[in-house]
Amino acid sequence: TALNQEVLEAACRTLGAAIERAQTQENLRQVNEQLEYSSQLKSEFLASMSHELRTPLNSILGFSDLLLRQTAGQLSDRQINYLELIEKSGQHLLQLINDILDLSKIEAGKVELNLQPVRVHELATDCIKMMQPRADKKRIGLSLELDYRITKVLLDERRVRQIVINLLSNAIKFTPEQGQVKLSGRLVYGSEIKGDYRPDCSPINASTPYFCFEVQDSGIGIPQDRWHLLFRPFQQVDSSLTRRHEGTGLGLALTKRLTELHGGTVSFQSVCDRGSLFRVWLPLTEMRQQLGHFASCALDTKLVPASAIALPIGSKRILVVEDQPFNQMLISEVMELEGYGVEILADGKAMVDRILAASAAPELLPDLILMDIQLPDVDGFELMRRVKADPVWESVPMIAVTAMAMPGDRDRCLEAGASGYLSKPLDLNLTIATVRSFLG
Incomplete structure (x- = not known):
């Protein structure tokens, strides 16, 4: 009788565990369904917002451009200045919208990289040229230093350009007048990352080669108790109502996510009132095809006025x-x-x-x-x-x-x-x- 009782109790425990597992699996299934539904709603909302926000911007930017061409009549210098301000503000608003949509698309897993052999020296030079006018306004010295051991890297050119522009833009924004900002590109190995602060704990192989973009500035620096806020969406070191620097707080979050999509990581060093150094580590993926025809296949996308x-x-x-x-x-x-x-x-x-x-x-x-x-x-x-x-x-x-x-x-x-x-x-x-x- 005692043996039968033990067998019965064991059977009850087994049955209870099976029922509990089934309930857990059902709960997980329901949670997954809710997450998928939420993700679908989010995607539909983003698509709708993209359309609703871009449509009025199309008119703002389009008619500003049209007026600046002065085909309908000559404008005064003051009118031209007003139009340029309207266009500049519209472009800034468009960039903020793009940042929000880009980050949301990455988080939803809907971004695929277009990996191609990219001439990193040309990419870096183009980014410097693009940011030069902004640096000139603050009389900031903008310099470029490149490692010529590597000429081409397998990257998504548009996304890496976005990364470099984000870092340069931040450096110029937070560097006082007559300061210095330097962009560097060089071959490094994983062992060199040890002294940097990283916002994630992904494993780094010491012998793995990387192409590293570095942006160093002589700016205001970042207090160590605020480091944890960097690379988080919508977070800014100075988030008070009296802050002096505009933006959404998405630039570094996008930089981190886009770098991770390439299989890389980000790191930085910073000292208050002395400046910051941000690094983007892009692993050098082995090229599987000959790249000799790259130059002949490149398209000239510059538009003629x-x-x-x-x-x-x-x-x-x-x-x-x-x-x-x-x-x-x-x-x-x-x-x-x-x-x-x-x-x-x-x-x-x-x-x-x-x-x-x-x-x-x-x-x-x-x-x-x-x-x-x-x-x-x-x-x-x-x-x-x-x-x-x-x-x-x-x-x-x-x-x-x-x-x-x-x-x-x-x-x-x-x-x-x-x-x-x-x-x-x-x-x-x-x-x-x-x-x-x-x-x-």
């Missing part, structure tokens, strides 16, 4: 499908100044009717379509699919012009039938160059 390009001969017709009146005005003004004829359609239904009308009368076909995506009645994706499915229209090139700038949006537009993609706020030089590439 519109005034330096001859206007197209003959009148090409552009069909603009756009529901926002300000955007209609901006695009029409720019395209007409380039010598193109412009026709505006304000909703998806009007475009469907236009497709049917031109199918019966091919002479009504435009030479190019600029297609917004978020439209009343019928969205731009469906319209592009209809254009590509119509044998009369399929040869007409389409450029998607949209405030949708989340990961994958460009690919979705191209899959739907777009020949090109432009994101709002529009860069007018890029818009003109893209249109000309299709219309000759």
